[in-house]
Amino acid sequence: MTDIISPQNEALAPALLTTPPVGGGVGLPGGPAKKRLGPFFWICAGWIGLIILVAIFANLFPLPKPDFENFANPQNAGPAWGHLLGTDDLNRDIFSRLIFGSRVSLVVGFGGTLIGLALGGLPAMYAAYRRGRVDTVLNTVSYAVLAFPAIVAVIAIGEFWGHQLWKITLVIGVFSAPLIFRVIRASTLSYASRDFVMAAKALGASDRRILGRELLPNILPTIISFGLIAVATIIVLEGTLAFLGLSVPPPTPSWGNMLNESASLLSGGKGQTNPWLVIFPATAMFSLLFTLNVVADKLRAYFDVAEVKL
Amino acid sequence: MGTYIAKRVVLLVVIIFFVSVAAFFLVHLLPGNPAVAILGPNDTPQNAAILNHQLGLDKPLAEQYFIWIGHVFSGNLGQSFTTHETTTSVISQSYPIDLELIIFSQLMAGVVAVPLAMRASRRPNRLFDQLANSTAFGMLALPPFVIGPVLVLVFAVHWHVFPGPASYVPITQGFWSNIHTMLLPSIVLALGSIVVYFRLLRNDLIATLQQDFITMARSKGLTDRRIMWRHALRPSSVSVLASAGVTIGGLIAGTFVVELLLQLPGLGFQLISAINQDDYTVVQGITLVVAVAVVLINFVFDFIFTVVDPRIARD
Numbered sequence: 001m002t003d004i005i006s007p008q009n010e011a012l013a014p015a016l017l018t019t020p021p022v023g024g025g026v027g028l029p030g031g032p033a034k035k036r037l038g039p040f041f042w043i044c045a046g047w048i049g050l051i052i053l054v055a056i057f058a059n060l061f062p063l064p065k066p067d068f069e070n071f072a073n074p075q076n077a078g079p080a081w082g083h084l085l086g087t088d089d090l091n092r093d094i095f096s097r098l099i100f101g102s103r104v105s106l107v108v109g110f111g112g113t114l115i116g117l118a119l120g121g122l123p124a125m126y127a128a129y130r131r132g133r134v135d136t137v138l139n140t141v142s143y144a145v146l147a148f149p150a151i152v153a154v155i156a157i158g159e160f161w162g163h164q165l166w167k168i169t170l171v172i173g174v175f176s177a178p179l180i181f182r183v184i185r186a187s188t189l190s191y192a193s194r195d196f197v198m199a200a201k202a203l204g205a206s207d208r209r210i211l212g213r214e215l216l217p218n219i220l221p222t223i224i225s226f227g228l229i230a231v232a233t234i235i236v237l238e239g240t241l242a243f244l245g246l247s248v249p250p251p252t253p254s255w256g257n258m259l260n261e262s263a264s265l266l267s268g269g270k271g272q273t274n275p276w277l278v279i280f281p282a283t284a285m286f287s288l289l290f291t292l293n294v295v296a297d298k299l300r301a302y303f304d305v306a307e308v309k310l
Numbered sequence: 311m312g313t314y315i316a317k318r319v320v321l322l323v324v325i326i327f328f329v330s331v332a333a334f335f336l337v338h339l340l341p342g343n344p345a346v347a348i349l350g351p352n353d354t355p356q357n358a359a360i361l362n363h364q365l366g367l368d369k370p371l372a373e374q375y376f377i378w379i380g381h382v383f384s385g386n387l388g389q390s391f392t393t394h395e396t397t398t399s400v401i402s403q404s405y406p407i408d409l410e411l412i413i414f415s416q417l418m419a420g421v422v423a424v425p426l427a428m429r430a431s432r433r434p435n436r437l438f439d440q441l442a443n444s445t446a447f448g449m450l451a452l453p454p455f456v457i458g459p460v461l462v463l464v465f466a467v468h469w470h471v472f473p474g475p476a477s478y479v480p481i482t483q484g485f486w487s488n489i490h491t492m493l494l495p496s497i498v499l500a501l502g503s504i505v506v507y508f509r510l511l512r513n514d515l516i517a518t519l520q521q522d523f524i525t526m527a528r529s530k531g532l533t534d535r536r537i538m539w540r541h542a543l544r545p546s547s548v549s550v551l552a553s554a555g556v557t558i559g560g561l562i563a564g565t566f567v568v569e570l571l572l573q574l575p576g577l578g579f580q581l582i583s584a585i586n587q588d589d590y591t592v593v594q595g596i597t598l599v600v601a602v603a604v605v606l607i608n609f610v611f612d613f614i615f616t617v618v619d620p621r622i623a624r625d
Binding site: 140155159160237244245246256259273275278286289294297 | 321324325328329332333336447448450451452453454455456457458459460462463466467468474475559562563566567570571578581582585586593597600601604605608
């Protein structure tokens with residue numbers, strides 16, 4: 001979203017995360033080494049899994065309500081035994097808000113990517129397989145939409161349509177579709193004219209079978225590794241919107257609007273600052289984006305997905 | 311080359327047309343009626359009808375679009391409902407801030423990224439390269455809304471190295487204090503661009519340095535420095551230039567973030583305050599101007615990199 005996926009910064013994300021082999025194809029003696037994902041991959045994947053599990057089962061933990069302004073609590077307090085990560089300017093528990101706030105990022109990130117895959121990925125496979133006029137038209141449309149700064153479009157649409165979670169997810173998902181279209185189209189094109197597709201055609205396989213059973217398994221690695229980058233990119237876009245106060249409105253916590261609150265404290269508007277309200281959401285956001293990037297990059301290397309030319 | 315440019319210009323005109331239609335309909339898809347927002351407590355059916363007529367809102371939509379676009383071409387973007395300032399004057403007062411942020415941040419990014427990429431690509435996969443690469447990879451996970459508040463907390467609130475929020479001084483009123491205020495937001499924006507430029511340039515330089523003409527230059531006894539700057543940099547800068555348009559387009563989101571963070575009255579700051587006050591004409595005007603600017607910047611960079619590498623236009 002020009003961020004759709006904008007972001008950011010966004011259109012080049014796959015190119016950025018792909019590091020071509022150094023040495024111009026100098027082979028290792030003794031054949032290629034056995035591929036492994038490595039422990040770092042599993043640590044990062046585990047962290048993402050943990051965040052997802054905690055977000056799903058957040059209600060089961062003995063946490064104070066995330067939007068409960070408990071005046072018995074201290075205001076802007078640092079980490080302490082009663083409040084592991086301290087409290088904010090409205091006496092709310094930061095740890096609880098952080099846990100419940102992860103839901104917004106995860107729903108928008110994964111939901112938006114699924115919408116983008118449905119709206120961009122499916123047409124892309126079909127267009128790249130059939131070529132012809134459909135392909136030309138969809139290709140031009142995707143270029144045109146990508147030229148439009150998605151952050152501006154998403155801000156404008158949110159302004160008149162509203163900022164509920166499902167609306168934000170849908171709008172961001174729609175604007176991520178052109179980018180996903182370009183990536184999946186390029187990947188499908190590289191397989192669509194191979195011999196095994198010809199063979200399937202000669203055997204009389206239907207288009208649906210060729211797309212589903214011959215092409216899809218081959219482009220699945222691209223879908224998975226690029227999909228994770230799309231998730232990270234969409235989370236950044238939602239976070240930016242939330243920081244600008246244009247995503248899911250308070251008191252519902254999200255990492256972006258927690259950073260927005262901390263920034264309004266920084267500007268001294270309320271005569272108080274709370275460093276913890278900056279540090280914890282920023283760290284949480286960094287850890288999620290970083291692990292998503294690592295997992296995507298390692299998977300890309302593992303599956304040997306070629307650098308995608310947009 | 312001629313057909314390439316002609317094609318791009320046609321696409322550009324089509325995109326700008328759609329951008330203008332989108333910005334126009336923004337106001338018409340709003341819940342309720344602009345007249346209601348303007349009238350406030352004076353909202354009666356009679357008053358609303360009179361105002362709708364005055365605003366031309368009772369005409370067919372297509373006609374309204376052409377009247378509006380006619381005004382846009384003559385520099386009239388309407389008037390703010392709340393402050394009664396013209397949208398054109400709001401925009402002309404605020405855009406220099408965005409321009410300054412973008413220029414500063416891109417200069418910083420270039421000054422840092424180019425030497426780093428040269429140093430790293432000279433010995434790929436050695437210690438320096440690996441350090442720079444992992445740092446860059448980590449910084450991919452630090453968008454402006456995450457790193458911005460942290461840097462403000464550390465450098466403005468805690469250490470007072472840079473002025474804090476709401477200390478903007480126009481460049482005409484104090485050159486050095488303006489630069490001092492703009493440094494921190496520019497650094498926040500530059501961080502993202504440094505990562506992009508470093509990664510692209512490093513990869514392209516490594517590929518270029520293995521080409522025959524570099525071996526040739528070495529065998530002539532040219533210095534490393536001369537080979538890097540005179541022979542390797544230009545053919546390796548295509549990806550960077552191709553990405554610069556997108557990067558600068560992506561900077562829009564970042565400038566909005568730092569403007570809100572540090573209360574700099576640029577386009578993003580004005581847009582957010584207009585949204586918070588339901589000031590639709592200003593929202594519409596800024597949306598149009600920013601979107602067209604981004605589309606034009608992309609177009610210009612598409613053109614620049616065909617100059618650097620004429621092979622692209624031939625494809």
